[in-house]
Amino acid sequence: MPPLPVSRIGRTLAGLTAAAACTAGLLAASEPASATPEPPGTSGARQTAGPYPNLAPTPPMGWNNWSYYMCDINEKTVIDNARALVRSGLAKKGYDTVTVDDCWMAKQRGPQGELVADPVKFPHGMAYIGRQLHSLGLRFGIYEDAGTATCEKYPGSLGHYRQDAQMFAGWKVDYLKFDGCNLPTQQGLTKEQTYRDAYGRMSRELRGTGRSITFSVSAPAYFQYDDERTWHQVIGWSAEVGNLWREGRDIALEKHAPAAKWSSILYNFDYNARLARLQKPGRWNDPDYLLAGDSGLTGAEIHSQMALWAMMAAPLISSTDLTRLSPTALDVLGNREIIAVDQDPLGVQGTLVHRDAGSAVLSKALKNGDRAVALFNSGDSPQTVSTTAAAAGLPAAGSYRLRDLTTGRTTRSRGAITAKDLPPHATVLYRISAR
Structure with missing residues (x-):
């Protein structure tokens, strides 16, 4: 975009x-x-x-x-x-x-x-x-x-x-x-x-x-x-x-x-x-x-x-x-x-993939080739916030590894990056790899 x-x-x-x-x-x-x-x-x-x-x-x-x-x-x-x-x-x-x-x-x-x-x-x-x-x-x-x-x-x-x-x-x-x-x-x-x-x-x-x-x-x-x-x-x-x-x-x-x-x-x-x-x-x-x-x-x-x-x-x-x-x-x-x-040594500021009145998605390139992606519910009621690997700037791959940096839980996805029923004012921050 x-x-x-x-x-x-x-x-x-x-x-x-x-x-x-x-x-x-x-x-x-x-x-x-x-x-x-x-x-x-x-x-x-x-x-x-x-x-x-x-x-x-x-x-x-x-x-x-x-x-x-x-x-x-x-x-x-x-x-x-x-x-x-x-x-x-x-x-x-x-x-x-x-x-x-x-x-x-x-x-x-x-x-x-x-x-x-x-x-x-x-x-x-x-x-x-x-x-x-x-x-x-x-x-x-x-x-x-x-x-x-x-x-x-x-x-x-x-x-x-x-x-x-x-x-x-x-x-x-x-x-x-x-x-x-x-x-x-x-x-x-x-x-x-x-x-x-x-x-x-x-x-x-x-x-x-x-x-x-x-x-x-x-x-x-x-x-x-x-x-x-x-x-x-x-x-x-x-x-x-x-x-x-x-x-x-x-x-x-x-x-x-x-x-x-x-x-x-x-x-x-x-x-x-x-x-x-x-x-x-x-x-x-x-x-x-x-x-x-x-x-x-x-x-x-x-x-x-x-x-x-x-x-x-x-x-x-x-x-x-x-x-x-x-x-x-x-x-x-x-x-x-x-x-x-x-503190990633690549030293770049993440960019907005999406922003509206109730949510935001940011993507940040990391030095080892990973991407950090934040899904933010800025609204006052629960909602699902999502994007895709392509929109976040990740290279094409058969699947992606998503690590939740708060819970430590790791999942895999074919390209969807989603936080379902995200509470008000909450953010999910993923570190995502195409490897």
Whole structure:
């Protein structure tokens, strides 16, 4: 079938409550700069040719506090969740990066213009957090913003790109989530040029530190309601300056109702599933966090998010309280065969074979020649969802081997790929071989 159009659908998709909308990326506030910005093109960054280093050959995996804890974060919470990653066995399965999101810093920079950790929340400082995480065999991620202030009004990096990059490197940071709130449009530049300049500078400064820091770019999320051409252009250069990028709304927060969370998952799935042509191996579309955990979602819903994110080669970043993870949530997050679909070294995003108001079918090529096929009931009543081996892109064969990656059950088919009486919001994920 011809490729589906790359579309945001943000203006037309119904069902997402206002509560589940992005809390940190849709409004550009006008706040005075905390330091005089460097003029365009004169950041003093060491010039480095070519795109940002490929520091994420497979989609990143780990934990971030934002969706669950928001600003209610401190040293103990971060370290306790890091230890839970290790204790649960999730770290060994690839969840290896712990990222401290917004609100970790003091409201003012230090006397030399340096970022300062909140002395109450993080009394030992951020380098200490990094040492603790590294001692557990984990990677250290941190949050900052390209503008005058973060989304929660803590000091942003505008005017301090080199200083902040060098500080992060000194703290042994391995992963930077770089948001785009409060970035004023520079005189003589368009909004798109301003963002490109800002993210390009930070990209160069990170490279200039000599430390390998995976760079998560939030710029496209700030253009999701602009024209299609500009939005695609921003995603294009995001893939040059960083390793992964957020394109749209934040996933719902823990405080939101279960129905809002499910609507949020559906929304992010629908826009991200149409972006396969904008992603390539080592450069990842990011539809935001996994909500498996104490979220109020059903087992079918958290399994569907995990399966669909794996099909889309999305980053698998949990945002929940890992210290009291339910057995169901642990089984979902720790499913090795579904993780393998996400982390497949071929590095392609699965494509939509079919999508309507109540169901979706995705197919993803895997390196050994197999195909992963997801049959998703997005509706509110049981239904049969099906496709064929030919439609899913499998080669012609007398029969096919279908392995259900949740139950481990293997069956054979002459070409039909079916999930009968699939419960509401459930997904069956098959790994299919023509051998």
